[in-house]
Amino acid sequence: MSPERTSLLGKQVKIVLGIVVVAGIVWFFFAIRGILAPFALAFVLAYITSPLVDQMEGRGLNRTLSILLIFLVAFGLLGIGAFEAGGRVTKEITGLSKEMLRKESVNRELLLTNAGEQEVAFQLVLSGEPGKPQQPFSILSPAELKGAIAPGEKRGIQLRFSPKDSSLAPAAASLSLRFLGRTSSLEVELGGNGRWDGGKKEGSSGWEGGGEGELKKNGIVLSANRIDFGLAGPSIISRISESKIFQEIQPYFQKVQPLIQPLLGENFDLGGFLRTQGRNLFDIRVLGGTSEVLGGVFSGLTFVVLVPFISFFFLKEGHRITRNLIELVPNAYFELCLNLLHQINGQIGGYIRGQLLATSVVASLSITGLYIIGLEYYWGIGLLAGFANMIPFLGPLIGIISASIVALATVGEMGLVGKVVVVFLIVQVADNILVQPAVLAKSVEMHPLVVLFVVMVGSQLMGIVGMLIAVPLTGILKVSTQTIYQGVKGYRAQ
């Protein structure tokens, strides 16, 4: 093989190896993404406070002491308040997301097996709690509640829990499998909306049947002696569509409906449309995922202990870690990488710090304003409005819509919705006049159409988190492409 061919082959092998290594690293981080949240938050905190630490160190103060001083002020004095606020916010956000994501019905299957040698005739009877006429439990299948099961046969019994009461009150019922021709029966306890608190039912004498979770009698085996359906009930969207406001709007809509009927179709139902689209808007991938992320980050122990601990080391060793990583780059690409990191830092650093300032201002104003008008969940909605403000164009809309939905669902009066709109108008005016001009000077330079496009792509790929990181991520890609292109062009000129 000629020397040129050997060299080309060697280069190709190196490229393939490089791609495999990079793919491996990406896969690894994807696989452990669940534990990355505290590290990501710690990194952001360290990134924001790093210039302050650098300046204090520049004035002669030891770096470790500088970091400890900042921690004392930021976490010590504000820690208690933040912890309390963090706990309250977590409770509100979790409560809010549960409200939005609550399923209207939950299905479960109970397996019935005839382990005996004879056919068994039975009847299924569902009985609710005494004094509670509205039965949230129902049997979906079999359609015939009386039947017989042959030896060795297995059959599934489909059960549904769909309460109409929006108060999430605990519900209980009992499913009896009565043996026809005998006096005995098997009783399965059904519960929903937190009927059992992790233990036995109040007043119960203990579990029946053989084996954990099973009931056995006369050769018949039921796969569970207790079924917990979890949380279910009318969602906020359903409650809005059935609320007073909606009933008042309906006649007006009916007057307009004939004009737009050709577009909507014969059987268009506004209430049903609102319920379906509302459910899509609060799809679990968008809001539920965020709640899980927040749950992972804002749980008390993580926030108070782990994040400061990791932040401390990022601040103390961050420069060294970066330098050590850069030193792994081969000489031929060293200057290019260094320049690239500097460009990215310049683009993103100013953007992040500016956006955080804007977020703090908008969140503070929103929480205050919503508290004044008496909106429930003002902490959660205020914070949501603050963070959502980071999303170009759609951010303020998200804040107004969320607050309006909560206003409609909790109080149900147009007056409160009007007050919500006024509050957010004031907040947006303050943001656009006072904060944005300071932030925009250091923002990523992109055409508004490009911004809109990347925000929508981010939403499609990663929901709300995707919308938040779309603009800075695109800024990084843009500056990386420009820098690498210039570097490679200069290198090729040789």
Place this chain on the structure above:
Amino acid sequence: MGLDPFWSNLFRRRDEEGDSLLKILSGVPLFGDLNRWELRKLQGILHRRSMVPSEAIIREGERGVGMYIILSGEVQIVQKGEDGSSQLLATLGVGDFFGEQALLDDSPRTASALAVEPCKVVGFFRPDLLDLIESNPRMGLKVVMHLSQMISVRLRHTNRLLKETRIRVRENESNSSQERGEPGVEEGTGLGADPLVEDAS
């Protein structure tokens, strides 16, 4: 067989060269006004690189990011001539430096620096200088002032060389005209008036 230039830094031993590096740094005019504490701080932001023989430390035409100071070994500064051949401009040794103009902007390098033998250098780069100015303005200003003075000295030296060259060119053209019986050379001919002729470093 020499080390592969693509991978050589991956396995470089980290030698303890603290004091000798301090000595070398204190000899660089750019850091002339820095005290011991500042030199130690500077040490922390420099990047150590190892080069194999014939490896290019900087390449002519590439956008510059910073300067290099030689810790050990020899480096040749070469420039491509109009006919494509390489012209040797200078040979630098321990304590010498090159590429400091890249601390000011990212203009293309005007010459290449090639390692003659295995050598170690430290790099001081523009992003780090900018960060230094942000975090420690006093120290950053000292470095920038000396950098400006060095550039000014080179500019004066270049202007003097240009003036001498103009005089020589005018004399040559005048002699040629006289031999051919033509009138004298007009002012301003021969070389352009731009004093900013790029230097090798």
